[in-house]
Amino acid sequence: MTSSEQLGFRALADTTRRDILKLLANSELTIAEVADNFDMTRAAIKKHLTILSDGGLIEVRVEGRARINALNPDGIKRVFDWFGFFDAFWDDRLTSLKYAIEKDTQ
Template sequence: MATEPKHDVFQAIADPTRRSLLQLLVDQEMPVNVISGHYSMSRTAVSKHLRVLQEAGLVKERKVGRETRYRLEPEPLLELKRWLSYYERFWENKLQALKRFVEEDMPAGEPSGPLKIVEGKPEE
């Protein structure tokens, strides 16, 4: 029987350091001493962040001799993607409404580029 993660994905990625750790591990597996070399915090602090990511299922560890290596486990991020995709439709609706507003407000034949400002006033 599999145990439930102690931290959820949302909790785990809430911290900018942990998001940075995930980015670091995207392309390759790394030992903790190499990972900690990328940060100005102690190896112990990096290990604590890795433990939170591991408890959320975002990072897996593997022993190679005396070394522990960490790698990204991206599957739990699908939960985040599904959650965000639901709200994406609201953003898309707002962008479409803004586009309609801008296009309706613009007189025909006017340039669609940005206005040039001269002495604090739009240039005519």
């Protein structure tokens, strides 16, 4: 696992950051707009956004004095693909177990 992937998973480890990603899935938001949805300071939200950005899950662009935060589909896809591997792994294992149990009961 690369350091970028590790940072992505670190970012996902926190419920607040997962909630921020859900917000950003609907629209691009400034730090203040994100903070309006949580009972915490803008500084705390900024830290969460920095972790999400470091993990490649969001992109930040500057427009004048505002920092606009947007979901990074490529970053989300990397995480999804990693989980997809294990989803397929467990599907195969559970299918094999099902067939073994059915074979033994016949």
